[in-house]
Amino acid sequence: xxxxxxxxxxxxxxxxxxxxxxxxxxxxxxxxxxxxxxxxxxxxxxxxxxxxxxxxxxxxxxxxxxxxxxxxxxxxxxxxxxxxxxxxxxxxxxxxxxxxxxxxxxxxxxxxxxxxxxxxxxxxxxxxxxxxxxxxxxxxxxxxxxxxxxxxxxxxxxxxxxxxxxxxxxxxxxxxxxxxxxxxxxxxxxxxxxxxxxxxxxxxxxxxxxxxxxxxxxxxxxxxxxxxxxxxxxxxxxxxxxxxxxxxxxxxxxxxxxxxxxxxxxxxxxxxxxxxxxxxxxxxxxxxxxxxxxxxxxxxxxxxxxxxxxxxxxxxxxxxxxxxxxxxxxxxxxxxxxxxxxxxxxxxxxxxxxxxxxxxxxxxxxxxxxxxx
Ligand SMILES: C[S@@+](CC[C@H](N)C(=O)[O-])C[C@H]1O[C@@H](n2cnc3c(N)ncnc32)[C@H](O)[C@@H]1O
Numbered sequence: 001x002x003x004x005x006x007x008x009x010x011x012x013x014x015x016x017x018x019x020x021x022x023x024x025x026x027x028x029x030x031x032x033x034x035x036x037x038x039x040x041x042x043x044x045x046x047x048x049x050x051x052x053x054x055x056x057x058x059x060x061x062x063x064x065x066x067x068x069x070x071x072x073x074x075x076x077x078x079x080x081x082x083x084x085x086x087x088x089x090x091x092x093x094x095x096x097x098x099x100x101x102x103x104x105x106x107x108x109x110x111x112x113x114x115x116x117x118x119x120x121x122x123x124x125x126x127x128x129x130x131x132x133x134x135x136x137x138x139x140x141x142x143x144x145x146x147x148x149x150x151x152x153x154x155x156x157x158x159x160x161x162x163x164x165x166x167x168x169x170x171x172x173x174x175x176x177x178x179x180x181x182x183x184x185x186x187x188x189x190x191x192x193x194x195x196x197x198x199x200x201x202x203x204x205x206x207x208x209x210x211x212x213x214x215x216x217x218x219x220x221x222x223x224x225x226x227x228x229x230x231x232x233x234x235x236x237x238x239x240x241x242x243x244x245x246x247x248x249x250x251x252x253x254x255x256x257x258x259x260x261x262x263x264x265x266x267x268x269x270x271x272x273x274x275x276x277x278x279x280x281x282x283x284x285x286x287x288x289x290x291x292x293x294x295x296x297x298x299x300x301x302x303x304x305x306x307x308x309x310x311x312x313x314x315x316x317x318x319x320x321x322x323x324x325x326x327x328x329x330x331x332x333x334x335x336x337x338x339x340x341x342x343x344x345x346x347x348x349x350x351x352x353x354x355x356x357x358x359x360x361x362x363x364x365x366x367x368x369x370x371x372x373x
Contacts, residue, residue, distance in 0.1 A: 016089050016230060017093040019188065019246060020225035022024055022345070023057040027058045029184070029253055030061070030069075032210035035198035038262045047157035048144045049165045050172075052078045053120035053136065054099040054180055055236075058162060060313055066129040074122045080142040082114045091228045107137060117143015119153075145175060159257070161185065163223075170196040173254065177205060186221070189213055189250040192317055193364070202332070203326055207262060209253025212321045213320055220247040252321075268300035271306035278304050292356040296367060307370075314355055314365040323368075330366040 035041045046062055053059040054077040062074050071352075081097045094114055102108055118137040122129055142145045145164070154160065154175070163186040164172040174196055176183045189212070191197050200206040211221070220235070222245050229236070236245040269277065275287050283295075283304050288297045296312035299305050302319045312331060323330065334355055354361050 014303065015087060015165065017165035017167055017223045018088060018090050018092065019163075019248075020052075020082070020231065021057055021223060025221060025306060026057055028059045028216075029210055030065075030262075032259045033184070033257050034069075035151050036258055040257060041159065041301070043072050043160040044211070045073040045075065045156060046071060047160045048074070048076040048162050049143075049150055049154070049160065049357035050162045051076050052097070052153050053118060053134070056103050058119060059134075060308075061292075062161070063122055063134060066124075066133075071122075074120075075141050076120045076156065077139065077145075077153065078118045080115050080117050081143065083117075083142040083144065087165075089230065092224055092226060096226065102236040102327060109138070112138055115142065117141065117144075117150075117311070147173065154181065158182060166191075170194050173197055173200070175204065176258075182256055184209060184253060184255045186251060187250070187254050189252070189317065190304075192320060198333055201320070202330055205256055206254055207256065207323065208321050210259050210261060212252025213250050213318065214252065220249045221251040222247045260321040263324055263326060266302065266305065266322050268303075268305050270308045274304050274306055280304055287317075289357045291362075292359065294355050294367075296355070298355070298357050298362055298365075300362075303305045305368075306360055310370055312349045312367055312369050314362065314367055317366055320365055321366070327371060328368040329371055331369060334362070334365040334368070 030041075039333060048056065048058045049187070051058055056076065056078075058358050059074075059076040062069070063073065064074075064328050066074060070140075076311065079093050081092060084097075100243060102113065103208055118136055120134045120136045122133050122135070125133075132199050139149055143150060145151075145168075159182040159266075160176050161184045161264060166188055169187050170193050172185070173187075173191075176185075179201055182198060192201060197206065213220075225244050227244065229246065235287050237247075238242060238244050276284070276286050280301055283301070288299065288306070288309075290297055291314065294312070294314070296314050297309065299316050300316060302315060302322055305313060305319075314334070354363070355365055356362070
């Protein structure tokens with residue numbers, strides 16, 4: 001019998017990672033990269049890890065658009081149902097995961113099916129490719145992205161695209177970046193200041209994709225979920241056919257693929273004009289306040305950043321979506337996890353990482369400075 005502490009740890013380790021990306025969200029995002037550079041995916045090997053290739057919209061999108069994107073190879077892998085369940089709070093049914101496609105395939109094996117991940121591949125040949133060209137087999141292991149087997153596939157790939165388990169995001173992005181790969185993955189904005197992620201943001205090796213924390217048709221990013229997905233704290237709804245979805249605020253795409261908005265500078269007013277005309281009454285009434293403990297001004301709204309201030313500026317973390325590296329230099333983040341990545345902006349040894357204005361703490365701030373020219 002497990003000891004009480006083991007049981008508690010196991011329960012704490014369990015997460016609700018089963019939510020599935022919609023086709024239109026993938027299509028809309030990919031289009032933004034194609035608009036910037038139609039050859040973004042040309043001659044590339046794409047790996048879709050953490051997927052369920054028989055019904056993942058990532059696999060469907062890339063397989064259906066293999067020719068249009070000019071791909072060299074598509075690889076999609078899944079995580080075994082037994083390993084999923086071992087880390088999941090949501091009750092999963094093997095029957096939901098065992099598709100007719102797998103059952104009717106000659107390689108179907110009912111004993112290994114629940115234990116192993118699967119790999120689907122399409123490779124460019126001298127004929128038109130479509131979804132029927134998918135080849136599949138069981139992986140040797142359970143399909144954990146950290147396994148040697150999937151890590152070898154990462155090494156073979158040029159670009160990694162997926163919606164990974166949010167609970168493993170701290171491991172997932174470094175898994176990609178230590179191998180110096182390109183990527184496009186979905187995550188939550190809390191991840192920006194993770195100590196495993198923020199150093200890459202500072203080095204301009206991770207930035208936000210086209211859609212981030214943005215409502216489309218009145219909804220935050222929306223994912224399909226299993227029947228038993230917990231409904232507390234999230235916006236859950238059901239469509240006409242009874243399928244369940246959640247809308248999650250603060251989610252969006254992280255990437256290191258170029259897209260147009262990243263290079264569009266914000267159009268900003270001077271400090272004097274902001275104080276006269278800003279739509280924010282506090283800026284009109286009190287102007288710009290200086291932090292008590294940092295040599296920087298506090299600007300609580302991205303659209304109130306003064307165009308003519310050359311010192312350090314503290315802005316809410318939501319600024320990152322509008323960050324144009326030609327316009328601003330990114331200097332640091334204030335949350336405790338960002339400590340140590342401040343480029344000397346504040347004294348980490350002091351243990352103070354939260355900026356104060358007239359004694360009041362300001363949370364989740366990024367520090368930026370206007371670039372010359
Ligand atoms: C947020 S869901 C997204 C699924 C799919 N990528 C999509 O967008 O529709 C993350 C998936 O990763 C799987 N997963 C969890 N831990 C994993 C691991 N260590 N390695 C690979 N996949 C994992 C989960 O079972 C889950 O299906």
